[in-house]
Amino acid sequence: MNILQKSRAKSPWILHYDAGACNGCDIEILACLTPVYDIERFGMVNVGNPKHADVLLVTGTCNKRSARVLKNLYDQMPDPKVVVAVGACALSGGIFHECYNVLQGVDGTVPVDVYVPGCAPRPEAIMEGVMMALEKMNKR
Amino acid sequence: MSNLIYYVPLSIILVALILAPLVFAFVISIVRSDYLRSLIIIMIAAVLAISSLILFARVTITHQIIHYAPGLIDWNLLVTIADFGLMAMFIRMGVRRKSALILVFAVIQTIILAWVEFGPKHTEMAYPPIFIDWLSIVMTLIVSIVGSVVAIYSLPYMREHERHQNLTISKQPQFFRTLLLFLGAMNGMVLSGNLLWIYFFWEITTLCSFCLISHDETEESLRNATRALWMNMVGGVGFITGIALIQFNKLPMDASRLLELVRTGNEAHIIALLILPMACLCFAGFTKAAQMPFQSWLLGAMVAPTPVSALLHSSTMVKAGVYLIIRFAPIFRHTALSEMVAIVGAFSFITGAMLAIGQSNAKKVLAYSTISNLGLIIACAGLNTPLALAAAVMLIIFHAVSKGLLFMATGVVDQSIHSKDIEDMQGLWARMPLTSLIMVIGILSMLLPPFGVLIAKLAAIESSIQNPLVMVMLVIGSTLTVVFWTKWMGRMLATNPQADGRKRENLPALYAGTLAFLACGAVILSLFIKPILENLVLPAVANYYNVAGMEMTPTVLSAPWLMIFLVIALSVLAPTFFNHLRSSQIKPAYLCGEQISSRAATAQFLTVADGTAEMTVRSYYFEKVTDESFHVKWVTIVATLLIVILFGAVYLWK
Amino acid sequence: MEIINIFFVIVIAPVIGGLLFGLDRKLTARLQKRMGPPILQPFYDLFKLFGKGRIASNQFQLISVSVYIACTILSLILLATGQDLLVLLFVLALGHIMLILGGFSVRSPYSQIGSQREILQLMAYEPLLVFMVIGTYLKTGSFLVSNLMTGSYKPLLISLPAFLLTQIIVMAIKLHKSPFDISASHHAHQELVRGIYTEFSGAQLALIEMAHWYELILLMGFIALLWQTNLVIGGLIAFACFLAVILLDNISARLTWKWMIRFAWSFGVGISVANLAAIYILR
Numbered sequence A: 001m002n003i004l005q006k007s008r009a010k011s012p013w014i015l016h017y018d019a020g021a022c023n024g025c026d027i028e029i030l031a032c033l034t035p036v037y038d039i040e041r042f043g044m045v046n047v048g049n050p051k052h053a054d055v056l057l058v059t060g061t062c063n064k065r066s067a068r069v070l071k072n073l074y075d076q077m078p079d080p081k082v083v084v085a086v087g088a089c090a091l092s093g094g095i096f097h098e099c100y101n102v103l104q105g106v107d108g109t110v111p112v113d114v115y116v117p118g119c120a121p122r123p124e125a126i127m128e129g130v131m132m133a134l135e136k137m138n139k140r
Numbered sequence B: 001m002s003n004l005i006y007y008v009p010l011s012i013i014l015v016a017l018i019l020a021p022l023v024f025a026f027v028i029s030i031v032r033s034d035y036l037r038s039l040i041i042i043m044i045a046a047v048l049a050i051s052s053l054i055l056f057a058r059v060t061i062t063h064q065i066i067h068y069a070p071g072l073i074d075w076n077l078l079v080t081i082a083d084f085g086l087m088a089m090f091i092r093m094g095v096r097r098k099s100a101l102i103l104v105f106a107v108i109q110t111i112i113l114a115w116v117e118f119g120p121k122h123t124e125m126a127y128p129p130i131f132i133d134w135l136s137i138v139m140t141l142i143v144s145i146v147g148s149v150v151a152i153y154s155l156p157y158m159r160e161h162e163r164h165q166n167l168t169i170s171k172q173p174q175f176f177r178t179l180l181l182f183l184g185a186m187n188g189m190v191l192s193g194n195l196l197w198i199y200f201f202w203e204i205t206t207l208c209s210f211c212l213i214s215h216d217e218t219e220e221s222l223r224n225a226t227r228a229l230w231m232n233m234v235g236g237v238g239f240i241t242g243i244a245l246i247q248f249n250k251l252p253m254d255a256s257r258l259l260e261l262v263r264t265g266n267e268a269h270i271i272a273l274l275i276l277p278m279a280c281l282c283f284a285g286f287t288k289a290a291q292m293p294f295q296s297w298l299l300g301a302m303v304a305p306t307p308v309s310a311l312l313h314s315s316t317m318v319k320a321g322v323y324l325i326i327r328f329a330p331i332f333r334h335t336a337l338s339e340m341v342a343i344v345g346a347f348s349f350i351t352g353a354m355l356a357i358g359q360s361n362a363k364k365v366l367a368y369s370t371i372s373n374l375g376l377i378i379a380c381a382g383l384n385t386p387l388a389l390a391a392a393v394m395l396i397i398f399h400a401v402s403k404g405l406l407f408m409a410t411g412v413v414d415q416s417i418h419s420k421d422i423e424d425m426q427g428l429w430a431r432m433p434l435t436s437l438i439m440v441i442g443i444l445s446m447l448l449p450p451f452g453v454l455i456a457k458l459a460a461i462e463s464s465i466q467n468p469l470v471m472v473m474l475v476i477g478s479t480l481t482v483v484f485w486t487k488w489m490g491r492m493l494a495t496n497p498q499a500d501g502r503k504r505e506n507l508p509a510l511y512a513g514t515l516a517f518l519a520c521g522a523v524i525l526s527l528f529i530k531p532i533l534e535n536l537v538l539p540a541v542a543n544y545y546n547v548a549g550m551e552m553t554p555t556v557l558s559a560p561w562l563m564i565f566l567v568i569a570l571s572v573l574a575p576t577f578f579n580h581l582r583s584s585q586i587k588p589a590y591l592c593g594e595q596i597s598s599r600a601a602t603a604q605f606l607t608v609a610d611g612t613a614e615m616t617v618r619s620y621y622f623e624k625v626t627d628e629s630f631h632v633k634w635v636t637i638v639a640t641l642l643i644v645i646l647f648g649a650v651y652l653w654k
Numbered sequence C: 001m002e003i004i005n006i007f008f009v010i011v012i013a014p015v016i017g018g019l020l021f022g023l024d025r026k027l028t029a030r031l032q033k034r035m036g037p038p039i040l041q042p043f044y045d046l047f048k049l050f051g052k053g054r055i056a057s058n059q060f061q062l063i064s065v066s067v068y069i070a071c072t073i074l075s076l077i078l079l080a081t082g083q084d085l086l087v088l089l090f091v092l093a094l095g096h097i098m099l100i101l102g103g104f105s106v107r108s109p110y111s112q113i114g115s116q117r118e119i120l121q122l123m124a125y126e127p128l129l130v131f132m133v134i135g136t137y138l139k140t141g142s143f144l145v146s147n148l149m150t151g152s153y154k155p156l157l158i159s160l161p162a163f164l165l166t167q168i169i170v171m172a173i174k175l176h177k178s179p180f181d182i183s184a185s186h187h188a189h190q191e192l193v194r195g196i197y198t199e200f201s202g203a204q205l206a207l208i209e210m211a212h213w214y215e216l217i218l219l220m221g222f223i224a225l226l227w228q229t230n231l232v233i234g235g236l237i238a239f240a241c242f243l244a245v246i247l248l249d250n251i252s253a254r255l256t257w258k259w260m261i262r263f264a265w266s267f268g269v270g271i272s273v274a275n276l277a278a279i280y281i282l283r
Ligand code: SF4
Pocket: A020, A021, A022, A023, A024, A025, A026, A059, A060, A086, A087, A088, A089, A090, A094, A095, A118, A119, A120, A121
């Protein structure tokens, strides 16, 4: 692993987008920031700005309007970038699957690298998902 | 080469610098053809520039101050007659504009003038009326070069200006007549040593500025011109009172003789006699340099066509005010007057900068910045050390170039976007790349290293350390200066990404030429600040205080400016030329993902019900804190008090 | 000697600066009962940013960042080679203003507001720095650092105690630490996103980050000048100030720009002027 890859693995900056979640997943993501889980020890930072981000965390399923926003955000991220879909809704639509106004899951809108299942997934799972995404990024 | 310069007789140079513009002013007022007018203006500009350079070369080579008596006719008599003629004109204007103020001041001036001319005369002139030292040379160079550039720039500007006015008869002949008269009068003023001559030319500039400000003859411009006239006539009263007092005290009415008296004798009683007249002259200088509380005439002057502002603010008019103060500065060194002059100047410096922050009209920002910078120059004159004077002279030079440039560029922008509002200049960088680049250079040269204005400002701060109050005001004032300039540049640079690349801009040749000339001038003069200091500024100062070179070289100059220049130039040029963004790398601004598309050139975003909205941004103006009408009130009161204290201190000082 | 100094400035200074910022993040985390990232985290961030693909909004952003870092390094070199302090300050200001213009150059609400506020940050700290430089002039009769170092003066801190305090304020403002983090912040303050830095990314952001490291060393160098007789003690004082700023960051909340200006210009300028006045009177 060269120095660049090592740095990439150790410094994932995260952009979190809620495409239409029930907020359950979002609260779990925020829980990661708390002292109990402290994602900053892995160098992860919640940057809230696509231009700085490496990892896009998407929660909730897309509808037509949020899909456009998600696409825009993804476009504004510099390469290399990875997308982690968090929660059943983001994976497939979850409990909103049959709704008339949702697109089932986010992978129809942006290419998803890691799927983290759960409703809502535990913070540990989310962190592991990000780690796996980084490994994937470095293998590319 | 040096011989060649010496062979040009002095009389011819003087005729070219003073008489030629005056004479051609009358020629041009009857010329109706655009083509001929342009020819005359460009020719005169060339003549002025070349003769001022010859004069400069001559004084540099011979290293001698020039006293010169013009021959042929009795010029003194002519000046006297013309003086009364001027007074008659002022009175006529007062009647025509129905302004009691103008009338009163004109009558007072006439009476005092009559006493000076026909009252008891005590002293013979020790020297002939023409007196040229390095300070005069600096001023002539500025008037003749920067002033001429403004005159050339006016050619296309006035043509365009009149196109929108639907005039039946063009008023350009009058405009250019006044312009040339102005330049001639300025040259005359800085090249004469006889106080009465200086006063005569001084009053001509007052008259010319009235004509130029009222040029458009709208209600507003007439009102503002009237105000400018009476305010400057207050200064005129101060000036002639000073002269009368000098005569009353049986002192020579000759700048160079007065300076000599103080320099050689340094006799306390002479200074004691001179200090009140000097206070009067400084007061005159304050009015002309639009120091608080006289700032309103200069602000009102912005209704005139932009070349007028460029002329008034950079090379003429206001510089006449600071010139007068600097001219006599050594006389009142180490007196209460000197301290008070420094405080009045520093006060204008800080309040001018403060008021500029709240303005969004470009010309108003420039006007306040002029007031502020002139305050700095006057503060330097009041600090009255060799170093401070060197700073003052440097500021005069660099400020003239940069301010002229900024006004001219604002004029070009105004004619293109039909607005002087800085908010409307948003994104100008993409629409008018050349003009906005020149404007940014102009602003940077007013503000930051490695440009001359800043270097002079640092020297000013260094010399202000002996006077703590002034020092604190200068430090705070320079910080405030940064705020409004940066905001302005920020507005111009604020572009939409992908605003279909940068367009090419088609500037008329005379615009592009004059703007580029001054922009290059600002950069090149700063690059060669050391030779300028050594050959132009230091001799002017050394001549004043009898000091050797070291004492007045600001230590800031010992910094490795060349290295600084190189590093900055490199860091600008490298990404400009070797690091081009590809269009696929250009991304729109972050709008929370709601921008219309990642390729859109406008900053539009989607709102409720799939409607679109334009994202707008504007500058902070801190309206609550910088409310102009409130601040102007207390500033005027404090400044008036300061001037009262100045005279009080002079009266008590023995 | 000069060459060694310049080498030190260009190569060693950012390493120390980066480590200090790593320490900052670690300490902040510990104060919040977190583990915190490794000390080397700023370097990982930096290398990662350099490796990102380039996106930008316009060419001017590249120019502004380049001038910003060049001027910051240049002013540190000026300090290390014993040049004029006043010139140094304004070279630093040039860099800072270019960064602000870079923020302005994109029509984005976040970077626009960030830049506006950054001007105010600049306005708040600039007089404090200039006053300190004038204080050293009053004691030594020159703006030259070399003169200060070689002359036999007592440590400046004895006669200029107020400036230790103002330098802490300057450092907190310049590093965007609470309560002065109004134009941008190291934490995700969502209403401004990253303020003035919002529209910079990848290598540009990395260069800005690196310029901050140089800036930190420069500011600490300024504080160290207050104990110019022994730079080790000076360095320790500077380090203590840095720790104080971190502590301040953690125990205070962000406040408004009005408060910042009022505080810096009343308290900061006030004690600066009082200290200068004392010197004038005692002279
Ligand atoms: S996965 Fe469960 S917790 Fe997450 S958004 Fe969907 S419903 Fe809510």
